[in-house]
Amino acid sequence: MFTGIVQGTAEVVAIEEAEAFRTHVLVLPEPLREGLEIGASVAHNGVCLTVTAIDDERVAFDLMRETLRVTNLGELAVGDRVNVERAARFGDEIGGHAMSGHVMATAELVELDEAPNNRRLWFELPHALGRFLFAKGYIGVDGASLTIGEVRPGTATQGPRFCVDLIPETLARTILVDRVPGDRVNIEIDPQTQAIVETVERVMAARGE
Structure with a gap:
């Protein structure tokens, strides 16, 4: 489990490609390597990945076909940076919201609004996920736990849209400061919101409503 409180960023320093498979190597800062072992879970842009090798500051992770298909990690190149969060431990403060790391x-x-000391980002989602968007609800964006500011419904030619507002601390700690229109980010819907919406849908379908 993760909390969506990004602990820092890390640079991709090597990539090994294979058929429908990729290994990438990050340089992790020392605080993020403390107690790290092979088999541990580390979120990259909100994607839960498993440590497969550790060589001092260089830490390797494998990406399977489904991860490459669903997330933005397959677009990474050497020199790019990713948001990083170690798995939550019992007793940790939950400053964001519970996240699974399953994008x-x-x-x-699609839209970027700059203002003094903050930044508003508008994102467009696939139509199927629009029913999970609620103003003031939680959402995971590249692994960062954020609050939805406003929602615009989708149309026949455009998916639903939502915005988030980023404070200076979030901009300083994450790669969201570098995102520009046209970039794609990983999205994790709040698990509680998803469970409630899908339960209500099943109950209404069973009643024929």
Whole structure:
């Protein structure tokens, strides 16, 4: 489990490609390597990955076909940076919201509004995920736990859109400061919101409503 409180960023320093498979190597800062062992879970842009090798500051992770298909990690190149969060431990403060590290889709950044000391980002999602969007609800964007500011419904030619507002601390700690229109980010819907919406849908379907 993760909390969506990004602990820092890490640079991709090597990539090994294979058929429908990829290994990438990050340089992790020392605080993020403390107690790290092979088999541990580390979120990259909100995607839960398993440590497969540790060589001092260089830490390797394998990406399977489904991960490459659903997330933005397959677009990474050497020199790119990713948001990083170690798995939560019992007793940790939950400053964000509970996240599984299972990305559901990517969203495109379609609008960027800069203002003093903050930044508003608008993202467009696939139509199927629009029913999970609620103003003031939680959402995971590239692994960062954020609050939805506003929601715009989708149309026949455009998916639903939502915005988030980023404070200076979030901009300083994450790669969201570098995102520009056209970029794609990983999206994890709040698990509680998903469970409630899908339960209500099943109950209404059973009643024929």
